Amino acid sequence: MRYAELLKEIRKELDIPTPEIRAKQALRCTYKWSLFRDVVDWKDKTVLDIGCCEGYSTAEALEMGAKSALGVDRDFRYIQTAVELQKRIGAENLGFILSPWEQFEANRKFDIVLCLGFIHHILAENYEEQFERVCALSTDTVVMELRVNTNSALELQVWEKRGGGGNKLTKASYGWLRDKFNKLGFGIVHQAFVAKGEREVWVAKRK
Numbered sequence: 001m002r003y004a005e006l007l008k009e010i011r012k013e014l015d016i017p018t019p020e021i022r023a024k025q026a027l028r029c030t031y032k033w034s035l036f037r038d039v040v041d042w043k044d045k046t047v048l049d050i051g052c053c054e055g056y057s058t059a060e061a062l063e064m065g066a067k068s069a070l071g072v073d074r075d076f077r078y079i080q081t082a083v084e085l086q087k088r089i090g091a092e093n094l095g096f097i098l099s100p101w102e103q104f105e106a107n108r109k110f111d112i113v114l115c116l117g118f119i120h121h122i123l124a125e126n127y128e129e130q131f132e133r134v135c136a137l138s139t140d141t142v143v144m145e146l147r148v149n150t151n152s153a154l155e156l157q158v159w160e161k162r163g164g165g166g167n168k169l170t171k172a173s174y175g176w177l178r179d180k181f182n183k184l185g186f187g188i189v190h191q192a193f194v195a196k197g198e199r200e201v202w203v204a205k206r207k
């Protein structure tokens with residue numbers, strides 16, 4: 001919760017409003033982390049955090065012992081807040097890049113790739129390609145929090161949240177995810193519900 005408080009302070013100073021959803025998200029982040037923190041070996045690992053938002057998870061990865069952590073997000077306000085967080089923590093091995101993921105060109109690979117609450121924002125027609133890009137950047141572990149359905153069929157479902165203003169999301173079936181991770185050379189080492197029937201955390205490790 002340490003970073004949640006610090007982020008609240010930073011938003012206030014930068015005059016960035018803190019909508020209700022941010023407060024909820026901070027709680028959700030803390031809960032999410034409790035679901036996978038202890039099954040990942042962070043020690044001396046390099047970490048990429050895709051869709052890093054204000055950098056909560058990026059900073060948390062360092063706290064867990066990672067050697068370095070880099071966050072990428074397309075939203076200027078989030079990156080502005082994340083950079084301020086980095087300054088306050090004073091960690092030189094923490095960095096942030098403002099970029100849409102689709103245009104992000106990594107010049108290296110990372111031991112651990114975090115992809116939390118992000119991949120389901122990718123449209124179904126681009127989902128497979130972007131999923132593969134995420135996994136290709138990891139030499140060891142991928143942690144994904146994503147929307148799923150429990151179907152064993154190979155299926156990507158277009159899903160529209162009620163009252164979501166026409167915002168379309170993509171849900172991958174269990175069958176699709178198991179098949180895809182397997183084909184990309186990963187085994188699933190951990191799976192946990194974030195919200196039953198909706199979001200799950202999957203931890204995949206290179207075989």
Ligand SMILES: C[S@@+](CC[C@H](N)C(=O)[O-])C[C@H]1O[C@@H](n2cnc3c(N)ncnc32)[C@H](O)[C@@H]1O
Nearest residue numbers: 051052053073074075099100101116117118121
């Ligand atoms: C639901 S938030 C999840 C944030 C954080 N990873 C977490 O677990 O709380 C999704 C984040 O992904 C970012 N995002 C969505 N689409 C993106 C894209 N195409 N490229 C880069 N960032 C994107 C949003 O700006 C937002 O910060």
